[in-house]
Amino acid sequence: MAASLSERKQARIPRNELLNLRELRDRGWTGKLQDRWLPDEPDATWPNSKYPNAAPPVRAYLKSRIEAIEANPDFQRDFEAAKRRSSAAKRAVETKTKQLVEVVSSVPFDVERLEPHKLIPWAIASYNAFHDD
Secondary structure, three states: OOOOHHHHHHOOOOHHHEEEHHHHHHOOOOHHHHHHHOOOOOOEEEOOOOOOOOOOOEEEEEHHHHHHHHHOHHHHHHHHHHHHHHHHHHHHHHHHHHHHHHHHHOOOOOOOOOOHHHHHHHHHHHHHHHHOO
16 A cells, blocks of 8 residues: 555655656656646655745655656657657747847837936936836
8 A cells, every 4th residue: 555645754755866846847847747647646845945935845756756657658758749849849939039030130220329418317317207106
């Protein structure tokens, strides 16, 4: 019979035997892969050190469980499909960025160079007007 979550927490699993969600992302796991393949209950949790009062606890899973999931051929198929989608999305962003830079580069514009004695009072007035609200 599998140990309950509270029993596993009481066992105090060494940190080097666990992977948290950030570490899974570093291994290439996407959010969808996490949703589909991770067990409902983590093997360990601890307070989020960066946002202890605002963020949910860090969830972590035994490396051995993650490695068993990663060895599953169905997971490997899903993982490769996720990598292909991610690569295609990156290429699409690069293409759109390149197109935007080309369009913006083709737009002529002139910038009037202001002397500091004119620019500084305008900048101060603008700053003050923005921060008066």
